[in-house]
Amino acid sequence: MERKEAVALLQQHVKQEALIKHCVAVEIAMRAYARRFGEDEAYWGTVGLLHDIDFEQYPDDHPHHAREILGVAGFDEAFIVDVESHARDWPQERSLLQKTLLSVDEMTGFVIACALVRPDRSLKTLEVKSVKKKLKDKAFARAVNRETLIESALQLGIPLEDHIAFVTQALAEAVEQPVYAPYHLV
Numbered sequence: 204m205e206r207k208e209a210v211a212l213l214q215q216h217v218k219q220e221a222l223i224k225h226c227v228a229v230e231i232a233m234r235a236y237a238r239r240f241g242e243d244e245a246y247w248g249t250v251g252l253l254h255d256i257d258f259e260q261y262p263d264d265h266p267h268h269a270r271e272i273l274g275v276a277g278f279d280e281a282f283i284v285d286v287e288s289h290a291r292d293w294p295q296e297r298s299l300l301q302k303t304l305l306s307v308d309e310m311t312g313f314v315i316a317c318a319l320v321r322p323d324r325s326l327k328t329l330e331v332k333s334v335k336k337k338l339k340d341k342a343f344a345r346a347v348n349r350e351t352l353i354e355s356a357l358q359l360g361i362p363l364e365d366h367i368a369f370v371t372q373a374l375a376e377a378v379e380q381p382v383y384a385p386y387h388l389v
Contacts, residue, residue, distance in 0.1 A: 204277070206382075209249050212276055217259050225312055226252050227386045228374060232307035233300075235373035240299060247300055250285045254304060266290055291351060297358070306355035309347050310370045313337070316344045318389045326375035326389055331367045 204212075217223055233251030237244040257268035269286045287293075288301035289308050297305065317334050318326045320343075337343045338352065356366040377383045 204249060206245070206248070206252070209252050212272075213253060213256060216256050216272055219259055222255060222259055224315075224386050224388055226255050227383060228311035228315060228388055229254055229304070229307055231377040231383065232311050232370050232373050233303060235369065235377075236303045236307065239369070240303075242300065246282075247303070250282065250300065250304060251307070254286050254289055254308065256286070291348070299359075302355065302359045305351070306359045306361075306366060307370060309352050309355070310366065311374065313344055313347045313352060314367065314371050314374060315388055316347075324389055326371055326378060329371050329375075331364050331371070334367045334371070335364070 213223065213226055217226065230248045230252035234244045234248040236242075237247035253269075253273065255265070256272050258265045261268040266287050266289065270283050273283050273286060285298075285300055285304070288295075288297055289304045291305075293301070293305075314326070314329065314334060317337050318324060318329045320337075321329065321333075338349055341349075353363055356363045359366065361369070374388065378388050
């Protein structure tokens, strides 16, 4: 599926602007990691873009309804499993893609939240130490599961500081690209 078609599918099932922005941020980070690992950037990006396709409709049973939506849209079993794998209680060993999806899912939102509270609201000037400081502040971005942030980076085999820096840089570079400009991530 081309990106344009994947965006249309996402917008068909997700109406909340904040959730669409989140999905795009995850797509950006997944594409960046795919390049880093020498993997299929388009595939990884589409998994990231569509990872929360069922969240708005089924928040209490997410991501278990992604299968229905993605199956009807023509996605194969492997793609659907990759999307489903970001469930925190995933019972199976995760592949590299699946570990990456879990690790960037929460991190992208947290990094963007950190940028939004800065006076310049910029990802370019956001430092790793600022993000780590906010991680310790339990009142900041309360919905973000700190344990998942830390543990998923470890499972990916990347030190937390490096993961934060990588995701921040990927997002900072992407916001200037015309394809992502309409989403106003920060």
